[in-house]
């Protein structure tokens with residue numbers, strides 16, 4: 001990049017983030033007025049975000065009226081999977097809006113527009129599968145969880161630190177696969193701790209249900225603003 005482009009690019013990025021911050025504040029106000037908690041679920045492609053929500057939503061059903069806003073670059077596959085849990089699910093396809101590799105607060109606002117907020121306590125956002133960009137955008141959420149599957153490698157928290165730094169919880173997913181892998185779970189935990197010393201870590205399997213209860217307890221404990 002030439003020196004000429006540098007400052008202009010910085011200015012543009014600053015404007016994009018400032019516009020996002022205003023939209024995030026609007027979301028926060030709307031959610032506060034409706035008494036809704038918003039939880040953003042991030043993670044790389046295939047980490048198990050949708051599977052985690054498919055396992056989580058029915059188990060919270062008695063305690064929380066839940067809906068989901070899910071972002072993908074293309075397809076409504078995840079929206080259809082999540083709607084099958086019986087809760088309202090809004091699919092955001094970013095290809096229709098420039099192909100963003102993350103959700104922005106304005107996209108989430110468009111998702112909230114399509115929900116009956118008066119009939120909800122909890123909205124999950126499943127962010128676009130990406131361990132980098134989603135972490136840069138405030139959505140007006142109350143908490144953020146990053147999902148990392150045991151097949152992705154112990155070093156990922158060190159290589160993609162921002163997602164782990166901004167996370168309020170880390171879900172280590174697919175632990176049912178551990179007998180087939182050589183992954184060092186101790187090293188993975190230590191790497192998460194190097195980036196975020198105090199973050200709660202939930203090791204679980206959406207497939208077998210093992211380890212889900214502490215994650216559900218954490219979710220139940222999140223309060224709105």
Ligand SMILES: Nc1nc2c(ncn2[C@@H]2O[C@H](COP(=O)(O)OP(=O)(O)OP(=O)(O)O)[C@@H](O)[C@H]2O)c(=O)[nH]1
Nearest residue numbers: 044045046047048049050051129174176205206207
């Ligand atoms: N064995 C096992 N497989 C899982 C588990 N969770 C998810 N998977 C599988 O991992 C693959 C990806 O799962 P998804 O839930 O689609 O992952 P995702 O993070 O939502 O993917 P994107 O939204 O495309 O980024 C699928 O084949 C799932 O069946 C689990 O706990 N155990």
Ligand SMILES: [Mg+2]
Nearest residue numbers: 049050078126
């Ligand atoms: Mg998904």
